[in-house]
Amino acid sequence: MDKDILLEVKNLHVGYKTHIGISHVLKGVHLTVHKGERIGVIGESGSGKTTTMKSILRILPSNGMIKEGEIFYQGENILEMKYEELLELRRKKISMIFQDPTSALNPLFKIGQLMLDIIKHSYNLEESEAKEMALKALRDAALPDPERVFDSYPFQLSGGMRQRVCIALALIGDRELIIADEPTTNLDVTIKAQVLNLLTKLVRERNVGWIFVSQALGAVRENVDRVYVMYAGNIIEWGPTEKVFSNPMHPYTQKLLECVPKLTGTEFSKGIRGRIPNYFNPPSGCRFHPRCDFVMDECKKTFPEPVEVETGHFVACNLYRRR
Amino acid sequence: MSRATILSEWWKTLELKKKWYNFSRSPLSLIGLIISLSTIILAIFAPWIAPYPEHAGFYTDFEHANLPPSWQHLFGTDEFGRDVLSRTIFGFRYSLMMAAVVLTLVVPAGVILGLIAGYYRERWIGKLIMRISDIFIAVPPLVLALSVCSLLTPSAFHAMMAVSLMWWPWYTRLLYNVTSSIKEEYFVYAAKVTGASSAHIMFKEIFPNAMGAVLTKITLDVGWVILLGASLSFVGLGAQPPTPDLGTMVSDGAKFLPDYWWISMFPALAISYIILGFNLLGDGIKDAFEG
Amino acid sequence: MFKYILVINVKSKIVRCVFKMRAIWKYVGKRVLYVIPTLIGLSIFIFILSRVLPGDPALMAAGPNAPKWVVEQIRHQLRLDKPLWEQYYYWLVDLFHGDLGYSIYTKRSVTVDVVEYLPASLQLIFLAALFEIGGALALGIISGRYAYKLPDNMVRVLAYIGISVPSFVWGLLFQLIFASLIPLFPSHGMYSYGTISPPRVTGFSLIDSLIAGQFDTFVDILWHMVLPAFALSLGAMAQDARIIRAGMVDTLQKDHVSLVRAYGIPERTIFSKYILKPSLVPAVTVMGMDIASLLGNAFMVEMIFQWPGFSRYGINVMLNKDINGIVAVVLVIGIIFAIANILVDVVVAYLDPRIGRRSA
Amino acid sequence: AVQSTQKPQAEKKRLLRIGFSWPTYIDPAVGSDYSSSTAFTNLYDPLIFPGEKGVPKPWVAESWETSPDGLTWRLHIKQGIKFHSGDELKAEDVVFSFQRLLTIGKGYAYLFTPYIDSVTAVDDYTVKVTLKKPYGPFVAAMMRVYVLDKDVVMQHIKKPGPYGDNGDYGTDWLLTHDAGSGPYKVKEVVLEDHVYMTRFKDYWGPMTENAADEIHMLSLAQPATEKTLLTQKQLEISSQWLPEETIDALAKENYLKVAAFPGGDEFYIMMHTKKPPLDDIHVRKAIAYAVDYDTIVDQIFPGNPIAKGPVPSYLPGADPNLPTYYRDLDKAMEELQKSKYWPDIKNNPNKYAIDFHWIAEVPAEEKVAIMVAQNLQEIGLKVNVVKVPWLSVVEEMANISTSPHMVSVFVSAHYAEAGSLLESRYHSKSADTWEQNEWLLNETIDQMIEDALSTIDTNERYQEYAEIQRAIMELCPSIFLFDHMLKVVHQDYVKLPQDEGYYTGVMGYDFDGRLIEVLSTT
Amino acid sequence: MENEYILKIQNLKKYFETPYGTVRAVDNISLKVRKGTTMGLVGESGSGKSTTGHVVVGLFPPTSGKIFFKNKDISVPLEKRSKELKKDIQMVFQDPASSLNPKKIIRDIVGLPLKVHKMVQTKEELEEKVAKLLEMVELPPEDFMYRRPVDIGGGEKQAVSIARAIATNPSFVIFDEPTSALDVSIQAKIINSILNIQRKFRLTSLFITHDLSLMRNISSEVTIMYLGKVCEIAPTDVFFQKPLHPYTQMLLSSVPVLTKEEEELKPKGIKSIGEIGSPIHPPSGCRFHPRCPYAKEICKKKEPRLIEVEPGHFVACHLYAEK
Numbered sequence A: 001m002d003k004d005i006l007l008e009v010k011n012l013h014v015g016y017k018t019h020i021g022i023s024h025v026l027k028g029v030h031l032t033v034h035k036g037e038r039i040g041v042i043g044e045s046g047s048g049k050t051t052t053m054k055s056i057l058r059i060l061p062s063n064g065m066i067k068e069g070e071i072f073y074q075g076e077n078i079l080e081m082k083y084e085e086l087l088e089l090r091r092k093k094i095s096m097i098f099q100d101p102t103s104a105l106n107p108l109f110k111i112g113q114l115m116l117d118i119i120k121h122s123y124n125l126e127e128s129e130a131k132e133m134a135l136k137a138l139r140d141a142a143l144p145d146p147e148r149v150f151d152s153y154p155f156q157l158s159g160g161m162r163q164r165v166c167i168a169l170a171l172i173g174d175r176e177l178i179i180a181d182e183p184t185t186n187l188d189v190t191i192k193a194q195v196l197n198l199l200t201k202l203v204r205e206r207n208v209g210w211i212f213v214s215q216a217l218g219a220v221r222e223n224v225d226r227v228y229v230m231y232a233g234n235i236i237e238w239g240p241t242e243k244v245f246s247n248p249m250h251p252y253t254q255k256l257l258e259c260v261p262k263l264t265g266t267e268f269s270k271g272i273r274g275r276i277p278n279y280f281n282p283p284s285g286c287r288f289h290p291r292c293d294f295v296m297d298e299c300k301k302t303f304p305e306p307v308e309v310e311t312g313h314f315v316a317c318n319l320y321r322r323r
Numbered sequence B: 001m002s003r004a005t006i007l008s009e010w011w012k013t014l015e016l017k018k019k020w021y022n023f024s025r026s027p028l029s030l031i032g033l034i035i036s037l038s039t040i041i042l043a044i045f046a047p048w049i050a051p052y053p054e055h056a057g058f059y060t061d062f063e064h065a066n067l068p069p070s071w072q073h074l075f076g077t078d079e080f081g082r083d084v085l086s087r088t089i090f091g092f093r094y095s096l097m098m099a100a101v102v103l104t105l106v107v108p109a110g111v112i113l114g115l116i117a118g119y120y121r122e123r124w125i126g127k128l129i130m131r132i133s134d135i136f137i138a139v140p141p142l143v144l145a146l147s148v149c150s151l152l153t154p155s156a157f158h159a160m161m162a163v164s165l166m167w168w169p170w171y172t173r174l175l176y177n178v179t180s181s182i183k184e185e186y187f188v189y190a191a192k193v194t195g196a197s198s199a200h201i202m203f204k205e206i207f208p209n210a211m212g213a214v215l216t217k218i219t220l221d222v223g224w225v226i227l228l229g230a231s232l233s234f235v236g237l238g239a240q241p242p243t244p245d246l247g248t249m250v251s252d253g254a255k256f257l258p259d260y261w262w263i264s265m266f267p268a269l270a271i272s273y274i275i276l277g278f279n280l281l282g283d284g285i286k287d288a289f290e291g
Numbered sequence C: 001m002f003k004y005i006l007v008i009n010v011k012s013k014i015v016r017c018v019f020k021m022r023a024i025w026k027y028v029g030k031r032v033l034y035v036i037p038t039l040i041g042l043s044i045f046i047f048i049l050s051r052v053l054p055g056d057p058a059l060m061a062a063g064p065n066a067p068k069w070v071v072e073q074i075r076h077q078l079r080l081d082k083p084l085w086e087q088y089y090y091w092l093v094d095l096f097h098g099d100l101g102y103s104i105y106t107k108r109s110v111t112v113d114v115v116e117y118l119p120a121s122l123q124l125i126f127l128a129a130l131f132e133i134g135g136a137l138a139l140g141i142i143s144g145r146y147a148y149k150l151p152d153n154m155v156r157v158l159a160y161i162g163i164s165v166p167s168f169v170w171g172l173l174f175q176l177i178f179a180s181l182i183p184l185f186p187s188h189g190m191y192s193y194g195t196i197s198p199p200r201v202t203g204f205s206l207i208d209s210l211i212a213g214q215f216d217t218f219v220d221i222l223w224h225m226v227l228p229a230f231a232l233s234l235g236a237m238a239q240d241a242r243i244i245r246a247g248m249v250d251t252l253q254k255d256h257v258s259l260v261r262a263y264g265i266p267e268r269t270i271f272s273k274y275i276l277k278p279s280l281v282p283a284v285t286v287m288g289m290d291i292a293s294l295l296g297n298a299f300m301v302e303m304i305f306q307w308p309g310f311s312r313y314g315i316n317v318m319l320n321k322d323i324n325g326i327v328a329v330v331l332v333i334g335i336i337f338a339i340a341n342i343l344v345d346v347v348v349a350y351l352d353p354r355i356g357r358r359s360a
Numbered sequence D: 001a002v003q004s005t006q007k008p009q010a011e012k013k014r015l016l017r018i019g020f021s022w023p024t025y026i027d028p029a030v031g032s033d034y035s036s037s038t039a040f041t042n043l044y045d046p047l048i049f050p051g052e053k054g055v056p057k058p059w060v061a062e063s064w065e066t067s068p069d070g071l072t073w074r075l076h077i078k079q080g081i082k083f084h085s086g087d088e089l090k091a092e093d094v095v096f097s098f099q100r101l102l103t104i105g106k107g108y109a110y111l112f113t114p115y116i117d118s119v120t121a122v123d124d125y126t127v128k129v130t131l132k133k134p135y136g137p138f139v140a141a142m143m144r145v146y147v148l149d150k151d152v153v154m155q156h157i158k159k160p161g162p163y164g165d166n167g168d169y170g171t172d173w174l175l176t177h178d179a180g181s182g183p184y185k186v187k188e189v190v191l192e193d194h195v196y197m198t199r200f201k202d203y204w205g206p207m208t209e210n211a212a213d214e215i216h217m218l219s220l221a222q223p224a225t226e227k228t229l230l231t232q233k234q235l236e237i238s239s240q241w242l243p244e245e246t247i248d249a250l251a252k253e254n255y256l257k258v259a260a261f262p263g264g265d266e267f268y269i270m271m272h273t274k275k276p277p278l279d280d281i282h283v284r285k286a287i288a289y290a291v292d293y294d295t296i297v298d299q300i301f302p303g304n305p306i307a308k309g310p311v312p313s314y315l316p317g318a319d320p321n322l323p324t325y326y327r328d329l330d331k332a333m334e335e336l337q338k339s340k341y342w343p344d345i346k347n348n349p350n351k352y353a354i355d356f357h358w359i360a361e362v363p364a365e366e367k368v369a370i371m372v373a374q375n376l377q378e379i380g381l382k383v384n385v386v387k388v389p390w391l392s393v394v395e396e397m398a399n400i401s402t403s404p405h406m407v408s409v410f411v412s413a414h415y416a417e418a419g420s421l422l423e424s425r426y427h428s429k430s431a432d433t434w435e436q437n438e439w440l441l442n443e444t445i446d447q448m449i450e451d452a453l454s455t456i457d458t459n460e461r462y463q464e465y466a467e468i469q470r471a472i473m474e475l476c477p478s479i480f481l482f483d484h485m486l487k488v489v490h491q492d493y494v495k496l497p498q499d500e501g502y503y504t505g506v507m508g509y510d511f512d513g514r515l516i517e518v519l520s521t522t
Numbered sequence E: 001m002e003n004e005y006i007l008k009i010q011n012l013k014k015y016f017e018t019p020y021g022t023v024r025a026v027d028n029i030s031l032k033v034r035k036g037t038t039m040g041l042v043g044e045s046g047s048g049k050s051t052t053g054h055v056v057v058g059l060f061p062p063t064s065g066k067i068f069f070k071n072k073d074i075s076v077p078l079e080k081r082s083k084e085l086k087k088d089i090q091m092v093f094q095d096p097a098s099s100l101n102p103k104k105i106i107r108d109i110v111g112l113p114l115k116v117h118k119m120v121q122t123k124e125e126l127e128e129k130v131a132k133l134l135e136m137v138e139l140p141p142e143d144f145m146y147r148r149p150v151d152i153g154g155g156e157k158q159a160v161s162i163a164r165a166i167a168t169n170p171s172f173v174i175f176d177e178p179t180s181a182l183d184v185s186i187q188a189k190i191i192n193s194i195l196n197i198q199r200k201f202r203l204t205s206l207f208i209t210h211d212l213s214l215m216r217n218i219s220s221e222v223t224i225m226y227l228g229k230v231c232e233i234a235p236t237d238v239f240f241q242k243p244l245h246p247y248t249q250m251l252l253s254s255v256p257v258l259t260k261e262e263e264e265l266k267p268k269g270i271k272s273i274g275e276i277g278s279p280i281h282p283p284s285g286c287r288f289h290p291r292c293p294y295a296k297e298i299c300k301k302k303e304p305r306l307i308e309v310e311p312g313h314f315v316a317c318h319l320y321a322e323k
């Protein structure tokens, strides 16, 4: 389309092979990130956010399989890259911050060991230069006493510090795209705010592309340019943040926003009935239809084509197609 | 009401189905099941299956001693002229009986002690039980079983007692670990808060969670107990001749290696067969409960 | 200049190591304190058992035709005429003087027997442990690397066989095949006939032969060790290979593996470093215990291969109801077991920084 | 190839490697079993040596005199016998050996303790022995007095020990060393493994020309190992307990020979005559008639002659014309029906089940046990066969209540005379030893034995022996299975005197390095 | 007047001895809960909220201090409490996954309190009562009665926990972050049923959470805890209008929100900094002082007392002590 596009995920289908059968998680996910753009992906637990992000870096678990789709990074299809190219991509272009900083850091290696290993593989550097680079990244991540952190095992750090370490990893070098997969979910409220502030500040300063995956709608709203709403392996609505939040179109988005308790303390929502479908035998058509209050016959048959309801604001729902 | 029963049955069968599914997923588990079942059947029906059942008792026929495997004697005959196949089939009987006796003694005792020790972990009773159990696992079970057996007169009964004495701590440990980890689960808290008795919590809340592990361990232990029993009789501290005990058969037949290899090698294979079967089965059961 | 840096580097490493070790030592100290009551309990158990169970060791010791007064004399010598607690008390006192009592089987101090036979067993077990660790690592890694693929399935089947076949069956089988039918290896003993054992320095014949400069004796001993050590190691090897495999398969799913992958660390490094180490932590525990358990299995294997070791001595004292011998065998194995346990803990603590050194 | 790796040795040697089982105690005051006795024979010189068929030969005791009452003996010691230490063997060494044996009380001491009052040295070459009571077979018994080098032993005593001033009397040192004058001296002893002996160059006595330079007694636990070693020519003489199957297989090799010779022992099934139902002589007789003697000597222990009575028939003093028992099931049933237990046995064989213990160390006994059990099943008796380690058998036989119903044991004469076995098997004073499970406790028999043993005149003594044997046959306390023939397999380059029909019948003198020729060097 | 308070906690301390030192999980707190109201207990991870709850229900005896329930001293170990009391105080636990015994069917889980307190005799009676309870938490009884916890979702698990807690008809229930592990859509459902039940049974409850927005919608009074200490107690409305304690302000400012109105409620000019201290070696003086932008010398030395700034509004901070 245009040169501005950094990353484009098109029609991504991903499943997991398990002993019970194949779990068809992603069904036609698409996503576009422009240079320096901050993208939010929101969705409840199990909606396939992590799966999408891992697909981008091709680090799905061994039972995961990409069945269909294309992922272009600056015009190159990641899914068709050779191993060396892929390594290059992972080393220089895209970095990822994982959901749970505790499990994302190997408990048996010191932070420094891990960072040096990563730096040395990415950039042909001397030990001391590499260390300097690592320390700088740690400092950038606002870690007090980076030397000590460098020489610590993950268990010796608090949760917030661990996540900062992960951020520091993501900041090494000049990446063009940072994927942050629920970077603050497991942190305390005040720490959450700190980490998120730091991350948004860094992203803004460096003007890199950013995919911010989160269940915390408020946090997404405050920090990104455009937002994608995901439900059960589908992107059901997307558009500029302001528009989506102030004028949600999809019944799911509407309900979801209602569900969030407000500081102002209005009447409490009743929630959405049912729960997220199981992926071994997902609902036909629109995957939200069993829980939708406006369900129609056709919802059960075909997945609705997205419709542009305002400029840049798309929604995939049959309610709007008819109109 | 009947609908309720049907529903409850339905859920139960579904659960069993799931377990069976998890179990049968691996062909190895199925092979294990087949092997274990075959040994159990052979053991139970030995007198009818064995071609020469009388060879399991006082029987000598020196005219036909040491015959190599043939159609008449598939596994050959031993130095007494007894059919090795028949004795091997009876051997399953003794091996499985040993396992059965030991495990029926050991499992309840070990489980109860383990539950108590885990539940009262901070109190002296729990500590005492664990320290005592430590003593019995401070050396490999074989070594202590051998020493105890050697101090008693050798017999299958004493071997079983000695093995049992060495074995309960493993169940105590298992239950202790399970209990101490489950003890802090909220459902135990909930039961406590409601006012359920300690016995209820131990046996109704905690124990069911250890069932899978216990069952798995029992199955695997069938193999280990048989191995231990065979080792004891191999050394000469187990079952008495002419009992067709597999370990004794191996060690007695070993004298005639390599000429009359079938006398010891078939029983040796039989031991391995039965242990293999229960090992595979045990892993299958583990899958069924965990998967 | 370069050398200088190296020195500093090494020095700081050592300092760090020492620091690390100090924490570990504290931990070890605790473990030792914990183990002592267990060992005392064990000794009480086996000691009492050996004295209360029916049987008259004095009569056995005196030999078949000995007159009554000789039997009485031996009874006195073994303190069997004293009350039980007194017997135990004196036994303990003797123990602290390094005396494990009089063996009615070898007719000398059990301590001498232990010193004489233990090294041979340890030496055998050492080789078996090498086989075990080497084999288990190789098989486990192959299996984990190609999880659920053909090599993995082959290894798994092999492992099941390895676990299921008792060590004494392996022993007999190897003897039958590799010593009798195809005489590649000697069938029994520690030396070929005519070889005079090297002068005893350490008690470990392998080491002693090297000290004495008898290189061919060394090779000879090694050659005699291959079959029994291998027979001994197979079961544990299979067991450990399974554990390593399970650890690797487990670790493969972990987020931290995804992380290093996401940052472009090549697969080979991931496997050899970030997956292997965490999978080894649980395996080390099992492996260590398995190595210690080899002493138990060695009972049969040493018997089959007539290895002049401690386990064969164990069998002999047991078959001859040598009460002091039996107590000593159990206790010595208990001590070795405890040491192995502690060593394992140290290794694990070394591998896994979280253990034993968690600060607030 | 590596199997036969040997240290390159400077010179080739005549090696005689013999298979044995451990334990082997080479201290004459401690050991008394087969392998120990064999070691004594080669390491030491006895006062009296057994000649062919066990006939006593003067040896260290060159000649002797007896007082008319048979209570005082004067032994003249041969001059010029050299110990391995180089010292000469003198009367004080003999006295020392006697005293040490009696003080320690183990080994063969039991042969002398009831009789000997004192032993003193009259001069350097004369020893005076005073007895408490006359001892007919004293001369034969002196085959078990091995002379130790007093000085050497006393140099190696360890104090404190159980023997007061004498400390441990050198027992610890003598476990792995010798202090003898025999044709061989200890080179190395590794407990449970081997006893290596080398030729003593200054040996005083006669040796065959091709005597071995070294004798290695090797502890071999497994027939399979022995077989391998024999076929690889790494073992000259097998142990004596090889299974028949292995012997058969080995006999097919043309470079191996099988030697069979009387071992001086007989194989008995001892019946506990004080335990029901065996306290009924009819039951015992029934059993004696039920046992299938022919199968035992044809199939299980081929080549052994069926026993003709309580002592092996070749033993001096044995009566060859005793009435014997044979398999006859009708007669057996007849006897059994005469017994008072018959109604009970008929109704419930389990009520009088008979425990049959056999000795674990001799696997072939299992065959006998099981066959006998099978035989007795035929007449309606129930038997429990129990395998028991040797030392446990010894222990349980020490007590009348723990002694089993039946036990099968090989018993050999301690010295080459019928009296030895008669005394140890049937005299009341041996009832609590392993040599008698019968618990005969028969005063008449006791008296007859004592009378016979104190009869100094040989012929008269033999007459009395014959009467005892007849009386015992009548009581039927034991099943007399066979006179044991030892069977060993040996290399054809080894010449055993037994190949030419020579034997002593005295335990431990079968493998005498003085007589065995080794015609090959390695 | 005094009878108004169903639960009174006075100077409660709960220390845990661990190999790494004494954990001062709850350090001298006092609070009162009025009959028929919901007291919200807010604080970040490790602040001692759950511990407080656990001590109240009797899982651990207090290290020191007193707890009065209906004017009776209940600061005794669980074994010494009467059956009546156990029937009267119940708790819903934090983690739905571990709250239900995975090996039992729902009927038996919910039925346990009924059986223990002999409220049912026959199986039929049991099933009937359990069915009623399940209906109350909006779970169709036929569907759920015979299932095991593994077969149901997290929200449903928590609903079952609630059913169990109200089975004995208690007058006081502690809800320990009942929805923190759930998606917002499910959280809404659960909260709704809790509100319904509270209304129906006139329950008094202690509602523990770290989510201020949620708290706003549920409780009539709020207690804020930090590292084992109470910082502020206030009626909900007052609290959101005028948070006094710097920590409370920091907490409130850290909440990401969805609407403009909410944004206005957030205190400006305070930013989250620093790390939460360790309960083993808590900071001296005021435990919040290392993170407090207004910290003074005295804060490092002297522990502030809880003072009533205005009726019903308590705060423990030196800033207000002077006034």
Ligand SMILES: Nc1ncnc2c1ncn2[C@@H]1O[C@H](COP(=O)(O)OP(=O)(O)OP(=O)(O)O)[C@@H](O)[C@H]1O
Pocket: A016, A017, A018, A023, A025, A043, A044, A045, A046, A047, A048, A049, A050, A051, A052, A061, A063, A064, A099, A215, A279
């Ligand atoms: N390795 C795997 N094997 C099988 N199923 C998997 C695997 N990983 C994830 N899934 C399933 O795929 C679905 C989507 O998971 P994913 O982690 O992408 O969701 P998510 O949106 O990131 O959820 P959360 O917010 O909980 O992280 C879930 O139902 C999950 O159970």
Ligand SMILES: Nc1ncnc2c1ncn2[C@@H]1O[C@H](COP(=O)(O)OP(=O)(O)OP(=O)(O)O)[C@@H](O)[C@H]1O
Pocket: E016, E017, E018, E023, E024, E025, E026, E043, E044, E045, E046, E047, E048, E049, E050, E051, E052, E094, E210, E279
């Ligand atoms: N049984 C226990 N033994 C030792 N320490 C404990 C125990 N229970 C809780 N703690 C410690 O007490 C402190 C307070 O824990 P508590 O569970 O009350 O916190 P919380 O406010 O509920 O936090 P969260 O939001 O994480 O549930 C924590 O540091 C915790 O580690």
Ligand SMILES: [Mg+2]
Pocket: A049, A050, A051, A099, A181, A182
């Ligand atoms: Mg995720």
Ligand SMILES: [Mg+2]
Pocket: E049, E050, E051, E094, E176
């Ligand atoms: Mg909590």
